[in-house]
Structures are given as structure tokens and as C-alpha cells.
Amino acid sequence: MSEATLECRGLSKYYGLNAALHNVNISLPEGxxxxxxxxxxxxxxTLIKLASGLLTPTEGEILVCGCKPGIESKALVSYLPERxxxxxxxxxxxxxxxxxxxxxxxxYERAVSxxxxxxxxxxxxxxxxxxxxxEKVQLVLVMSRxxxxxxxxxxxxxxxxxxxxxxxxxxxxxxCEESTVLISxxxxxxxxKILDEFIFIQNGQVVSYASTxxxxxxxxxxxxxxxxxxxxx
Amino acid sequence: xxxQFSNDRPIYIQVSDxxxxxxLTGVYKMGEKLPSVREFAVIxxxxxxxxxxxxxxxxxxxxxxxxxxTGKFVTQEGSVIEMARKQRGEMLAVEFLxxxxxxxYTAEQTIKLLEEAKKGEEISDx
Numbered sequence: 039m040s041e042a043t044l045e046c047r048g049l050s051k052y053y054g055l056n057a058a059l060h061n062v063n064i065s066l067p068e069g070x071x072x073x074x075x076x077x078x079x080x081x082x083x084t085l086i087k088l089a090s091g092l093l094t095p096t097e098g099e100i101l102v103c104g105c106k107p108g109i110e111s112k113a114l115v116s117y118l119p120e121r122x123x124x125x126x127x128x129x130x131x132x133x134x135x136x137x138x139x140x141x142x143x144x145x146y147e148r149a150v151s152x153x154x155x156x157x158x159x160x161x162x163x164x165x166x167x168x169x170x171x172x173e174k175v176q177l178v179l180v181m182s183r184x185x186x187x188x189x190x191x192x193x194x195x196x197x198x199x200x201x202x203x204x205x206x207x208x209x210x211x212x213x214c215e216e217s218t219v220l221i222s223x224x225x226x227x228x229x230x231k232i233l234d235e236f237i238f239i240q241n242g243q244v245v246s247y248a249s250t251x252x253x254x255x256x257x258x259x260x261x262x263x264x265x266x267x268x269x270x271x
Numbered sequence: 272x273x274x275q276f277s278n279d280r281p282i283y284i285q286v287s288d289x290x291x292x293x294x295l296t297g298v299y300k301m302g303e304k305l306p307s308v309r310e311f312a313v314i315x316x317x318x319x320x321x322x323x324x325x326x327x328x329x330x331x332x333x334x335x336x337x338x339x340x341t342g343k344f345v346t347q348e349g350s351v352i353e354m355a356r357k358q359r360g361e362m363l364a365v366e367f368l369x370x371x372x373x374x375x376y377t378a379e380q381t382i383k384l385l386e387e388a389k390k391g392e393e394i395s396d397x
Contacts, residue, residue: 071318203316210312210319231282231317251281251324260278 043218048098058084059242074222076239082222090117116185126165149182170197181212188219230261287325
């Protein structure tokens with residue numbers, strides 16, 4: 039067994055006195071699709087930003103395939119932020135070229151064919167696209183990399199149910215067996231069929247980390263039902 | 272259209288049930304090549320590992336066979352498929368009897384009802 043794809047040891051992140059994450063210890067194996075689930079403000083995005091190297095830990099450490107976040111880990115991690123950051127004035131094709139310049143593992147042909155299948159106009163400028171279409175472009179870019187770890191922060195939040203299915207299909211079609219996909223969302227019912235494992239996070243702490251099947255076998259519950267129970271307001 | 276799943280049972284079991292149904296109803300015919308794991312994952316909109324688990328259950332049951340480098344196939348053994356059909360039939364029958372019992376029917380009353388329903392169907396068929 040190789041090393042964990044993502045490893046957190048005593049990981050904490052404070053914003054001033056506020057603990058966004060507190061003493062998180064978790065180790066994610068390769069080849070899994072894992073849901074990062076929790077109520078609003080529970081620390082999902084903070085964890086993803088720490089893994090992508092956008093934030094630095096206050097305490098503890100986080101390792102991606104054994105590397106601390108930095109140049110090496112960024113080559114291994116494909117990150118989909120909550121918001122799209124692609125400049126308005128660029129065309130879809132410009133964005134593809136930008137990614138090709140930046141990432142050695144970017145598969146240009148694959149991106150083009152995915153965009154065609156999604157019927158995204160390649161020569162349109164980003165600002166002329168709807169929010170949902172922009173999110174599709176961003177997801178295509180992220181999933182066209184041959185990364186070891188995909189960090190998807192709310193990949194289906196802003197799109198309609200039909201596009202949601204398509205996006206989940208895109209994730210299923212395009213991740214490779216050695217990669218791990220971490221998906222943060224609160225649309226649990228929509229994603230739970232594709233999850234191997236799930237992490238519940240609340241107030242910056244991991245409440246549970248288990249396999250989807252074992253939850254159903256042991257408790258006879260879906261993740262969605264379990265979530266409503268654990269996080270009852 | 273993605274497959275529908277209930278909340279109370281592991282998804283891999285529901286996936287393998289659905290594949291068995293597809294074999295029994297002839298969607299996947301005897302000896303026919305099955306979709307790949309990845310294709311199944313997209314068809315059913317589930318995780319590839321879930322599909323893998325479902326397929327290996329079916330392989331253990333002898334309903335499908337792996338041929339090296341070419342993929343997975345529905346078995347050519349008619350007897351294995353017939354056994355699966357019998358199992359599925361028995362399961363549905365037991366479940367039906369249980370549901371009827373919950374409505375207050377005895378087994379005899381249920382059988383009588385079935386015979387009446389069958390007659391009714393025969394009449395409407397003519």
C-alpha cells in the first residue's frame with residue numbers, strides 16, 4: 039500500500055481566535071471518491087484550501103502524496119474553487135491554452151472533446167456565458183488534468199439538476215483509478231451514489247469518516263438521512 | 272436515465288440486483304459482453320468501485336465471467352441463469368405474501384385472490 043493521498047496530522051487553522059479547523063487527523067487513500075460534508079461554516083472550504091496550498095496551517099501538518107503543499111504538491115492537485123476565477127475577457131479556448139501552459143498533466147484533446155459534448159461554444163468569451171456554463175468550463179479544465187488529488191469545492195452548487203447529473207457523470211468518466219476525488223457539498227442526496235466514503239465535519243472537527251456501504255449495512259441509512267440526524271438543528 | 276436506489280440498502284447490492292434483473296429480462300443476453308466498469312458507473316451514475324463490488328458478487332455467483340483482456344460476459348450456463356430466476360421469483364413471492372399478510376390476508380385468501388385476478392386477466396385478454 040502506498041502512502042496516503044491526503045494526510046492531516048493535528049491540523050488546525052485559526053482565523054484570529056476563531057478555530058476554522060481544530061486538530062484534524064485524517065488519512066485519505068488513493069482511488070476513492072470521498073464526500074466532504076458538513077453544515078455551513080464547518081470548515082470544508084478551509085480544509086480544501088489548506089490541501090491546495092492557498093492557506094497555511096496554524097498548527098499541525100497536511101501532506102499530499104507525502105509532500106507539503108508547495109510546487110510539488112500543486113503539480114499533483116487539481117483544485118476547483120467555489121467561485122470561478124477565469125477572466126471575463128478570455129474565450130473558452132484561451133482558458134484551455136492557459137491551463138495547458140500551466141499544467142504538464144493537462145490533456146488538451148480531452149478538454150476539447152468534453153466541451154464539445156457539453157455543447158460549450160469554444161470561441162465564446164467567458165463573460166457571455168451563463169453561470170452554469172462557466173462552472174462547466176471550470177470543471178472541464180479541472181477534470182482534464184491527470185492529477186493525483188482532485189479537490190472539488192461545491193462543484194454542483196450553481197447548476198440545474200440535469201447539468202448536475204452531467205457533471206457527476208463527467209467526474210465518474212474522467213478520474214483515474216489511482217486518483218482520489220474530494221468533493222465538498224451540502225447537496226448530499228445528489229452525490230452520495232458516487233461516493234466511496236464520506237467525512238462529516240462540524241465546527242472544524244471531523245465527526246465521522248466512514249464508507250458509504252458500511253453506513254447502509256450497519257445503520258440501514260443513506261448519508262443524507264444520517265446527515266440530517268447528526269446535524270439536526 | 273440513472274438507476275434509482277433506495278436508501279436502506281448498500282448501493283452495490285442494488286446495482287447487482289439491477290444487473291441480475293437486466294440479465295433475467297434479456298436486456299443483457301446469455302454470453303453477451305457487458306459494459307465495462309466505467310461504462311456501468313456512468314449508466315447507473317454510481318462510483319466505479321461500487322460497480323466493481325457488484326460485478327465481483329455476480330462473478331462469485333457464476334452469473335458473469337471475466338475473459339482476460341476482453342471484459343466481462345453474461346454466463347453461457349443456462350442453468351445458472353435459471354437458478355437466479357428461481358431465486359428472484361421466490362424472493363418476490365415471499366415479499367408479496369408478507370405484504371398481503373400485513374394487509375390482513377391469510378396465505379389461502381391471497382392465493383384465492385391471485386386465482387381470481389388470473390381469471391380476470393384471462394377474460395380481459397380474450
